[in-house]
Amino acid sequence: MGSFPKAKPNNTHTDTNTNTHNRVMGFLLVFFPEENNNTTPTIATKSTKPNLVSSSPSPHSLKRISSSSNNALLSKAQSTISICFLLLFTTLLLFTLSTFEPTHHKPRSIPPKSKLRKNTSSSDVAFPSTALQRMGTLYRRGTRAMNDIVVCHVPEDTTHDEFRIFLRLLHRSGLTSKSDVVFIFVSASSSTTFAHIVHEENTSFLSLINLHAQLNSTQWAKPSESNFDATRFLKAPKKGEPLWGKKIRTNYSGSEGELSRASYGSVLSFDANELDPENSLAGFLDRVPLSLRRWACYPMLLGRVRRNFKHVTLVDVKNVVIFNDPLGRVRNQSPESVFVYPNAKHGRNSERTQSHHPVNSVILMGGARGIRRVSHAMLVAIVRAAMQPHKRKNSVSDSAILSQLVRNKFALRNVHLIVSGESIPEASSLAGSTSFSDCAIIQRGTGNYYDLNSIVKKQICSSVMDSFVYNSDCKHLVKVEQ
Template sequence: MGFFTMPNSKAKSKATTSTSNNNHNGMDFLLVFFPQDNNNNNTKFNLCSSNPNNLILSKTQFTISICVLFLFFTLLIFTLSNFEPSFSNITPTLQKPLIIRKSKTQNLLFPKKHLSTTSHALQRMGTLYRRGTRSMLDLMICHVADETVEHDFRLFLRLIHRCGVTAKNDVVFLFSSPSTSSTFAHVIQQENNAFSSLVTLHSELPNSTTRFTKSEVSFDLTRFYSKKESEKMESIWGKRIRSNLSKVEEGESEMAGMNGGGGGELVLSYGSVLSFDATELDPENSLAGFLERVPLSLRRWACYPMLLGRVKRNFKHVVLVDVKNALIMKDPLGRVRNRSPESVFLFNKKNSDKTRLRVNSEVVTGGARGVRRLCNVMPVEIVRAAMQHNNKKKNSVSDSEILSQLVGNKFMWKKNNINFIISTESIPEASSLVGRNSGTANATSLLNHAIIQHGTSNNHNISSFINKEICSFVLDSSVYRDC
């Protein structure tokens, strides 16, 4: 296509034939088409018109590819995040147990190893060192004074493992502060691991090997035997573990089928081991406004109501014990198991004044209801006693004296509906039972008592004697580092 100009006169003559006359000054334009250029022009037009379409199409395809790729990765990540491997159900505090054939009609269920991880014990408070195999009916609360040394604490814990207390009780240690709790944490873990090793070693003994288990001072695994009962509840401490329990039941049923089924199946049963510190159970230090100094022997009475109030429907019996001054040799609840839930059993305390009743506050046992009511009354009585003393004697308040006054007041018995049972016996001191010699007869005399006292002069000697007796057995000594 080209553009040509023609003179004005010729254009005017042609225009008069088709239209009216017009007077024009200047140039007119005439369009002339050239057929020979059609192919080239069409090609240029097509190229100009097709390039934008191709660009848009390619961008669209690229965008769709990116979206599809993004969707694929999203689905892949979602699938992986919801995938649970087989080991995810294993928790630090309760492992999948191993069932070992004990005889043709009996087998034993026990964990292979305890891990040293910890978690919260109850409602984001406390520390759970070992979660029991099931819920226990009895609870032992052991307060650990600041002046308690590691050696005495270790011996106390070792004895309650060996004498079977942890077979029937959950054990709670009450510390004065988080720093004290962290100081003794490694001791708790070591003794828990030693207990696990003892279970493993004694369960693998042949039936003919009895020289390690006949003696009274040797570890007796039969105290921890319990018949498998499906109705037994899970431990209340720590997180609930439903998946593991179902796997345990599956393993038990499989082994029972292999053994011919039946009612001879035995399971290892033990309680939880945990701790709280006083700042968790008594954060405001309730007695601080009435006493210049509040030792744990007094502050513990302000901690008990918080703890026992939260677990009051879970336990039938409760034991309160001082770790520093007492050693548990046998079941401490033997005298109260058949008593009413309101019963509280107290030991008499040696007193030169025979006319005055004195009870020992270091060990308190009884029904959960009676002990809980006593713990609710004691803080009020401590405050009352502190206000009656003048400022110079405020720190002379003793929980043993307050408890003795409370027991001697019959009106308080009826008012608080507590049935006190006062033993005519006192807790014997270990020194009076052992004497100077360290023979087997003296060691046996220790085990004739459920609870003994360290004494005031020879704590270290008594601890060394008992530990020596434990380490005298080859099998038992192999699991303790200090043997």
């Protein structure tokens, strides 16, 4: 029988290293178990007892087995670590790509509609297309924050000539030197139809200011035939960023010259579906014209800008033209005040007009708080009128409802109502006049707006400087007269 060789005293240090190595190998085997017992060598622990003396491993064989096992374990450890690093690198790579992906696709998110609007005026190119909270269209950004706002609704049957004359006279009236102008269109397609007119009139207006400023700076006398007063716009802009659009630094000192010290408001528009997306009156009326739907749009618009403006004017583009600033009557009044005009057929008795006769709904002016309250009351009154059983669903008139509302002291108990003693003159009553410079507001009337447009164009084209700016219209006017 064979026997295990006795350990010599001088090999004590070697046995200690071997035992330590075996414990390390056993620890590694816990985390990296053998996959194939036939190919992977095993390590005998202290508890393993050999059956035959001849099968007892020698110290050299143990070293070979330990070395082979160590190499296999190290190979597995390296493979595992490599796989872990690969997974970690892949995870980091995917996270990085997912983080930067929106930046690569950001240019595709710009709607083509905003690119199409950057066309006519150099002052429009730098500004975003949206006016407020991703709604509306910004045609021209003003030079400062304004205290007043003019909200103009454009009825469905408004012609291009009516819209152009209204906007041109609005610019020339001086009202835009103190006010922002907002148009409400019946739909987005209607807004697109009138957009080129807005751009053209904005460009002509800026050219007119620049021309007058240059001539005034060279000590030229102001032509007596021109009724446009550019000094109202050529004032140092007060501090305050315009509400509409993004804050963008603009330098007018280049090609715009004197416009670097001009002061004018913004021009923008909304369509009714943006301000009244549910079409609030559709459930009460078979057909909701913009003359009625606008009262559902006002609360949304005026509510969002209630901290930005002190005075509000509501205007009908089709039936009214503005020659001079009419807000002088309400700027010194309380925020709850509302100024209305009586119907043209009933003249000078304001007390009788307020109690009995109808009120003209083509224009309302007043403090922002008072106009908001009237808008809410009008919306409620329209719904009540539409729900009356004896009323036909399409017979509701905003002028009739406003007149009833004015007579109802309880409905407007929180409004300081001021009824003018003078009605708005109609163009037919001024047919023999060649100048409307003494009037603040004129009502077009029925069937005579072509005569009004002709008179206005003749008045503008009689000035050398004005005819230079509005060259195409003046040339066309000369050809018609010839």
